Amino acid sequence: MVKLVDTLLLGSSARASRFESEWRHGIFYSKRLLGHLIFMIFSTLEHILTHISFSVVSIVISTHLITLLVNEILGFHDLSKNGMIISFFCITGLLITRWILSGHLPFSDLYESLIFLSWGFSIFHIVFCFKKHKNDLSAIIAPSVIFTQGFATSGVLTEIHQSAILVPALQSHWLMMHVSMMIFGYAALLCGSLLSVGILVITFGEVIQILGKSNNLYFLNESFSFVEIQYMNRNERNNVLQKTFFSSSRNYYRSQFIQQLDRWSYRIISLGFLFLTIGILSGAVWANEAWGSYWNWDPKETWAFITWTIFAIYLHTRKNTKFESVNSSIAASLGFLIIWICYLGINLLGIGLHSYGSFTSN
Amino acid sequence: MKTLSPLNSSNPCLLKTHFLKVPIFNPIFKFKPLPHNTHHARIAKVPSFTINSKLKSSQDINNKGKKSVSQKIVLSETSPPPLAVDKDDINGGSGNESVPVSSKKKGGVSGLAKKLSKKVLQILSNLSLAIGEMFTIAALMALGTVIEQGEAPDFYFKNYPEDHPVLGFFTWRWVLTLGFDHMFTSPVFIGMLALLGASLMACTYTTQIPLVKVSRRWAFLHSAETIRKQEFSDTLTRASIEDVGTLLMGAGYEVFLKGPCLYAFQGLAGRLAPIGVHISLLLIMVGGTLSAAGSFKGSVTVPQGLNFVVGDVLGPTGFLSTPTEAFNTEIHVNRFYMDYFESGEVSQFHTDLSLLDMDGKEVMRKTISVNDPLRYGGITIYQTDWSISALQILKDNEGPYNLAMAPLQINGDKKLFGTFLPVGDINSPDVKGISMLARDLQSIVLYDKEGKFAGVRRPNSKLPINIDGSEIVILDAIGSSGLDLKTDPGVPTVYAGFGALMLTTCISYLSHSQIWAIQDGTSVIIGGKTNRAKMEFPEEMNRLLDKVPEIVESSSSQQVDTITSG
Numbered sequence: 063m064v065k066l067v068d069t070l071l072l073g074s075s076a077r078a079s080r081f082e083s084e085w086r087h088g089i090f091y092s093k094r095l096l097g098h099l100i101f102m103i104f105s106t107l108e109h110i111l112t113h114i115s116f117s118v119v120s121i122v123i124s125t126h127l128i129t130l131l132v133n134e135i136l137g138f139h140d141l142s143k144n145g146m147i148i149s150f151f152c153i154t155g156l157l158i159t160r161w162i163l164s165g166h167l168p169f170s171d172l173y174e175s176l177i178f179l180s181w182g183f184s185i186f187h188i189v190f191c192f193k194k195h196k197n198d199l200s201a202i203i204a205p206s207v208i209f210t211q212g213f214a215t216s217g218v219l220t221e222i223h224q225s226a227i228l229v230p231a232l233q234s235h236w237l238m239m240h241v242s243m244m245i246f247g248y249a250a251l252l253c254g255s256l257l258s259v260g261i262l263v264i265t266f267g268e269v270i271q272i273l274g275k276s277n278n279l280y281f282l283n284e285s286f287s288f289v290e291i292q293y294m295n296r297n298e299r300n301n302v303l304q305k306t307f308f309s310s311s312r313n314y315y316r317s318q319f320i321q322q323l324d325r326w327s328y329r330i331i332s333l334g335f336l337f338l339t340i341g342i343l344s345g346a347v348w349a350n351e352a353w354g355s356y357w358n359w360d361p362k363e364t365w366a367f368i369t370w371t372i373f374a375i376y377l378h379t380r381k382n383t384k385f386e387s388v389n390s391s392i393a394a395s396l397g398f399l400i401i402w403i404c405y406l407g408i409n410l411l412g413i414g415l416h417s418y419g420s421f422t423s424n
Numbered sequence: 425m426k427t428l429s430p431l432n433s434s435n436p437c438l439l440k441t442h443f444l445k446v447p448i449f450n451p452i453f454k455f456k457p458l459p460h461n462t463h464h465a466r467i468a469k470v471p472s473f474t475i476n477s478k479l480k481s482s483q484d485i486n487n488k489g490k491k492s493v494s495q496k497i498v499l500s501e502t503s504p505p506p507l508a509v510d511k512d513d514i515n516g517g518s519g520n521e522s523v524p525v526s527s528k529k530k531g532g533v534s535g536l537a538k539k540l541s542k543k544v545l546q547i548l549s550n551l552s553l554a555i556g557e558m559f560t561i562a563a564l565m566a567l568g569t570v571i572e573q574g575e576a577p578d579f580y581f582k583n584y585p586e587d588h589p590v591l592g593f594f595t596w597r598w599v600l601t602l603g604f605d606h607m608f609t610s611p612v613f614i615g616m617l618a619l620l621g622a623s624l625m626a627c628t629y630t631t632q633i634p635l636v637k638v639s640r641r642w643a644f645l646h647s648a649e650t651i652r653k654q655e656f657s658d659t660l661t662r663a664s665i666e667d668v669g670t671l672l673m674g675a676g677y678e679v680f681l682k683g684p685c686l687y688a689f690q691g692l693a694g695r696l697a698p699i700g701v702h703i704s705l706l707l708i709m710v711g712g713t714l715s716a717a718g719s720f721k722g723s724v725t726v727p728q729g730l731n732f733v734v735g736d737v738l739g740p741t742g743f744l745s746t747p748t749e750a751f752n753t754e755i756h757v758n759r760f761y762m763d764y765f766e767s768g769e770v771s772q773f774h775t776d777l778s779l780l781d782m783d784g785k786e787v788m789r790k791t792i793s794v795n796d797p798l799r800y801g802g803i804t805i806y807q808t809d810w811s812i813s814a815l816q817i818l819k820d821n822e823g824p825y826n827l828a829m830a831p832l833q834i835n836g837d838k839k840l841f842g843t844f845l846p847v848g849d850i851n852s853p854d855v856k857g858i859s860m861l862a863r864d865l866q867s868i869v870l871y872d873k874e875g876k877f878a879g880v881r882r883p884n885s886k887l888p889i890n891i892d893g894s895e896i897v898i899l900d901a902i903g904s905s906g907l908d909l910k911t912d913p914g915v916p917t918v919y920a921g922f923g924a925l926m927l928t929t930c931i932s933y934l935s936h937s938q939i940w941a942i943q944d945g946t947s948v949i950i951g952g953k954t955n956r957a958k959m960e961f962p963e964e965m966n967r968l969l970d971k972v973p974e975i976v977e978s979s980s981s982q983q984v985d986t987i988t989s990g
Contacts, residue, residue: 322959325958325959326959328956328958329956329957329959332933332956333933335929336929336930336933339925339926339929340926340929343922343925343926346922347919347922350915351795351797352794352795352806353806353808353908354721354797354804354806354808354908354910355715355721355910355912356915356918357712359568359573359608361569364565364566364568364569365565365566365569367565368562368565368566371558371559371561371562371565372562374558375555375558375559375562378551378554378555378558379555381551382551382552
């Protein structure tokens with residue numbers, strides 16, 4: 063139907079003088095040719111970048127796994143750090159290419175927002191790499207996140223994903239702020255929640271192991287002191303270490319590790335909470351401009367608010383210093399599930415005003 | 425003094441309190457047992473602040489025979505600088521001792537009311553209660569997305585039947601009596617929100633505002649032991665406290681030096697910002713209530729060229745809604761048109777509107793589109809939808825005829841409109857005709873009376889098409905614009921709350937660090953703590969302390985060597 067219309071159009075230009083029409087033809091076709099060329103260059107570039115980033119991340123993950131199983135192999139540390147930096151630049155390039163190609167910021171659908179999410183993860187990973195001078199902490203969590211993320215985008219969805227056009231409701235400046243803040247928020251909160259899950263795993267794994275060993279009072283003592291060691295500050299801990307048994311030093315290092323995880327998780331989640339707040343509020347203002355009211359109890363909005371509430375609970379459970387890390391870790395782990403429901407679950411169901419990103423719609 | 429006996433026997437009590445439930449225990453301030461000072465301070469001078477906590481102590485302190493031991497524990501740091509504090513401002517200012525005394529003077533009833541309000545305030549500002557409330561609200565919201573909202577009762581009878589209930593107990597009775605079918609306006613949900621609002625207000629009043637006063641004071645620590653017990657502490661041999669002070673000032677701390685003692689802090693805003701967060705949340709709640717109770721909403725689909733009056737379309741949403749003068753405006757849709765991408769998809773739709781007042785004079789004219797509404801007199805008009813209302817055609821050069829177009833149901837978001845021009849005998853039951861379908865205003869697809877594809881025409885081209893012997897010219901496709909109108913008095917308040925929330929959340933990310941130091945002979949003992957950036961604080965302190973110059977005394981003169989000590 064469109065082709066017919068096109069011929070009609072061309073036919074109408076024949077009404078002009080012959081010279082003018084030829085001129086118009088020439089311009090028309092050469093513009094199209096140039097456009098095609100640029101399109102092809104950018105799309106192949108995009109392809110290349112996707113594959114490079116994906117493979118680099120896979121290599122980094124495998125080296126980390128190897129270093130976990132086989133003890134510290136020198137030189138792999140730098141390899142992983144450089145690998146993450148390379149993949150960061152690749153993903154940045156990918157996003158910029160898509161931006162140029164489609165003429166709008168790469169936020170219009172699920173695929174693009176997933177790529178943006180992986181970009182967010184790589185940013186956080188690099189920031190923490192440079193802040194903390196030994197990066198065994200973030201190096202465990204962040205690459206695995208990026209990996210699952212990158213795999214989902216590159217492998218599970220279609221290989222060639224044409225950039226789609228923006229529907230009228232998305233043609234707004236608020237798109238940039240709202241979506242980017244939300245995704246950065248999700249990235250930070252996911253990182254922090256994973257760290258909290260790590261805390262829970264270590265704490266309860268340890269306790270279960272100790273209780274399972276025997277009813278020996280010795281081990282029970284160890285388990286109690288393990289739990290309490292966490293809540294002493296550095297100086298008291300040094301005193302405790304000097305006084306207790308040698309085997310408790312294993313608990314000491316483990317509790318030290320947990321404390322680090324706890325503090326990092328607190329910091330990252332606070333940052334993520336900040337981004338989430340700004341994202342939700344800018345979304346509300348945008349909704350007021352576009353649809354007439356700033357809060358519609360849309361499923362996606364509601365779940366974003368639920369996520370916000372859960373992490374507010376996380377921040378408040380830390381006020382009570384007794385059991386602060388365990389309680390708050392439980393809240394953060396719940397938050398992990400809820401973020402995935404909010405981000406992917408609602409889109410998959412395809413309901414509500416946010417259904418642009420669903421698989422069912424185009 | 426007898427009443428303060430638990431504080432007298434300081435040490436066992438101190439140890440115990442670590443393991444007791446202390447609901448509003450502010451962990452920053454050290455629990456120092458100073459019984460004499462507190463008693464005097466409370467009545468006469470300058471208590472720093474009061475903490476409400478319930479002490480279950482084995483020692484019997486019930487000299488009045490009260491059931492729950494709720495003692496007001498007044499803390500003060502050693503030798504506080506004199507501050508004028510009005511006793512009324514301190515929460516539950518008068519302690520347990522003075523309340524009964526003063527109430528006896530005023531009379532039983534008002535004293536009872538005062539005690540009741542204090543008790544209520546105490547309960548409301550409990551942190552666990554607040555966490556429970558937030559959790560309940562989150563659970564209710566989740567339930568609200570799972571259960572279909574706003575359906576007829578029949579729907580719930582079918583989906584949550586009584587004979588095999590969901591999860592074993594959840595039937596339609598639960599849904600309808602608790603109001604879960606309109607969850608977000610149901611009494612349960614609104615009640616929980618109101619409770620959370622009350623908790624917010626109570627918490628702000630009782631714990632956070634006193635925090636402002638306390639944080640602003642500077643308080644020196646005089647004992648080296650206390651300093652060593654801080655989260656981070658270090659001892660520098662052969663250093664001077666003035667050097668430490670100077671370095672801290674260079675690093676951005678506010679430093680106070682008094683004799684051998686030093687106190688420095690940074691990032692006080694990070695401690696005070698949570699108050700701002702709570703206040704802006706309250707502001708948003710107030711604005712939201714105003715919106716819910718006092719706004720007008722309505723929507724209308726207007727074909728191009730027609731008018732409507734604003735007041736006819738808007739309906740109130742709550743009891744505070746009052747119409748304004750602007751409701752008498754008449755709105756005329758001049759033109760409705762759409763923009764398209766190269767691929768043929770709709771890129772944007774626009775409506776050209778003129779607003780006419782009661783005398784017919786045009787007061788405003790604007791073209792609106794999605795994301796670009798019209799604002800006039802408190803009313804906002806949004807472009808939300810569109811449809812095709814009629815097709816204007818010429819049949820065999822007769823006409824023009826307006827054929828109304830109806831929407832056809834297809835899957836997905838694409839719209840399809842169709843109309844039908846009967847050919848031949850109109851009254852026969854088996855009437856056949858020419859069908860015309862349109863997906864948007866760009867092009868019309870025509871089918872002959874057998875249903876076969878006949879051709880495509882653009883409305884502006886005015887090219888005729890010959891179908892079944894008749895010549896059809898499509899003159900125009902008349903679209904109609906879907907508009908949403910709204911007035912909302914709560915919006916400025918809500919926007920103010922949003923802005924404040926964004927700002928204060930940003931600020932509360934800052935970390936409040938405090939450092940104490942004492943000059944002990946030639947060595948300096950430094951201790952410090954921070955409330956948020958617990959990871960970076962020791963590193964930052966170490967870097968700072970590395971820069972402190974080491975004082976090397978030689979026999980002839982004092983030389984200051986800048987050897988990095990560490």
